[in-house]
Amino acid sequence: MITPVLPTYARAPLSFVEGEGPWLKTEDGTRYLDMGAGIAVASLGHAHPRLVEALETQARRLWHTSNLYEIPNQTRLAEMLIESSFADTVFFTNSGTEATEAAVKMARKYHSVKETGRFEIITFNGSFHGRTLGMISAAGAEKLTKGFGPLLPGFVHVDYGDDAALHAAINERTAAIMVEPVQGEGGIVPIPDEALRALRTLCDEQGILLIYDEIQCGMGRTGKLFAHEWSGATPDIMAVAKGIGGGFPLGACLATEEAASGMVAGTHGTTYGGNPLACAVGCAVMEVMGEDGFLENVSRVAGHMRQGLDSLVARYPDVFELVRGSGLMIGVKCVVPNMDVVNAGYDHKLLTVPGGDNVIRILPPLNITTDDVDEALRRLEGAAADISGRAA
Numbered sequence: 001m002i003t004p005v006l007p008t009y010a011r012a013p014l015s016f017v018e019g020e021g022p023w024l025k026t027e028d029g030t031r032y033l034d035m036g037a038g039i040a041v042a043s044l045g046h047a048h049p050r051l052v053e054a055l056e057t058q059a060r061r062l063w064h065t066s067n068l069y070e071i072p073n074q075t076r077l078a079e080m081l082i083e084s085s086f087a088d089t090v091f092f093t094n095s096g097t098e099a100t101e102a103a104v105k106m107a108r109k110y111h112s113v114k115e116t117g118r119f120e121i122i123t124f125n126g127s128f129h130g131r132t133l134g135m136i137s138a139a140g141a142e143k144l145t146k147g148f149g150p151l152l153p154g155f156v157h158v159d160y161g162d163d164a165a166l167h168a169a170i171n172e173r174t175a176a177i178m179v180e181p182v183q184g185e186g187g188i189v190p191i192p193d194e195a196l197r198a199l200r201t202l203c204d205e206q207g208i209l210l211i212y213d214e215i216q217c218g219m220g221r222t223g224k225l226f227a228h229e230w231s232g233a234t235p236d237i238m239a240v241a242k243g244i245g246g247g248f249p250l251g252a253c254l255a256t257e258e259a260a261s262g263m264v265a266g267t268h269g270t271t272y273g274g275n276p277l278a279c280a281v282g283c284a285v286m287e288v289m290g291e292d293g294f295l296e297n298v299s300r301v302a303g304h305m306r307q308g309l310d311s312l313v314a315r316y317p318d319v320f321e322l323v324r325g326s327g328l329m330i331g332v333k334c335v336v337p338n339m340d341v342v343n344a345g346y347d348h349k350l351l352t353v354p355g356g357d358n359v360i361r362i363l364p365p366l367n368i369t370t371d372d373v374d375e376a377l378r379r380l381e382g383a384a385a386d387i388s389g390r391a392a
């Protein structure tokens with residue numbers, strides 16, 4: 001029988017009524033330690049006082065006017081993003097997939113205006129760019145596209161790391177290459193810094209735009225504001241979302257002036273994107289992340305987490321295979337089915353997120369303390385011990 005809410009999600013039988021920092025509470029008061037942060041979204045934890053204050057203040061003044069008019073919070077957030085990135089301009093959206101859509105539209109428009117004849121976008125197998133028809137066509141995986149055809153043409157998929165295939169895919173139609181600097185849904189697969197730099201060089205040589213999808217790996221997650229900063233290879237266009245709103249729906253497409261040159265008045269738009277509430281929260285997120293020591297602390301806590309996880313993997317080789325990732329974007333590849341570990345985690349009141357390639361994803365709030373990390377490690381060890389059938 002159909003459920004009131006369309007049954008497209010395989011939901012855990014859990015629901016939460018309250019949150020504080022990395023903790024979530026159910027109706028009966030049971031506390032869960034949240035190492036998923038709503039899939040890398042609650043980047044500053046739940047109910048962060050600065051974000052609550054920003055939202056409440058704006059909510060009392062004005063909710064919505066539309067993009068028919070100037071939105072001061074939007075301009076301010078754009079300026080903050082530009083100040084701390086490669087970008088010269090920003091388009092705001094409500095979600096990640098709208099940000100990658102905007103990125104692809106921008107790349108095609110650029111080449112159209114320049115009359116280069118280029119329109120194809122190269123993407124990588126195992127990537128995830130969202131759920132619109134355009135973005136499932138972009139990622140191409142059958143589990144996203146099956147039954148939804150015909151798909152949007154103009155995407156070419158290559159295996160990540162297969163340079164011969166990549167070079168073979170490039171031709172006079174190639175408009176852009178789109179890549180996640182750290183693949184998220186695909187199972188937390190970081191692209192090596194040299195590989196990103198090589199993509200940048202290739203794009204420059206061939207007149208191709210480079211698009212990063214930093215929707216999951218951006219906004220401080222890896223210990224830099226944007227993941228690609230570790231490599232020094234900047235994109236022409238970049239999609240961000242998830243962590244930028246700290247839980248309030250917000251996304252953005254950042255670009256250089258050159259890459260954005262085709263996007264003149266009337267070419268693109270959204271009713272809600274960048275509305276006053278979302279941008280008030282976005283500004284507060286940027287302010288907190290811009291404070292001295294915030295990103296250094298992400299790296300420090302991530303080092304502590306990583307050490308603990310490496311040790312856990314070594315002690316439970318029948319449960320875990322390896323740890324990989326960058327900063328507080330961590331994947332633990334499992335030997336047993338990853339959902340067994342996620343479910344055993346629930347028994348220990350620990351929330352983790354399943355991902356591709358049989359990983360569990362650990363994506364905690366970025367301001368988590370080492371004490372909470374230690375608690376998470378104890379709970380994950382409890383889950384591993386249950387699965388391996390021995391005492392922790």
Ligand SMILES: *Cc1c(COP(=O)(O)O)cnc(C)c1O
Binds near residue numbers: 096131213
């Ligand atoms: C989550 C995600 C998206 C899609 O974002 P939505 O807000 O769900 O539309 C796109 N790309 C990446 C890398 C993501 O992690």
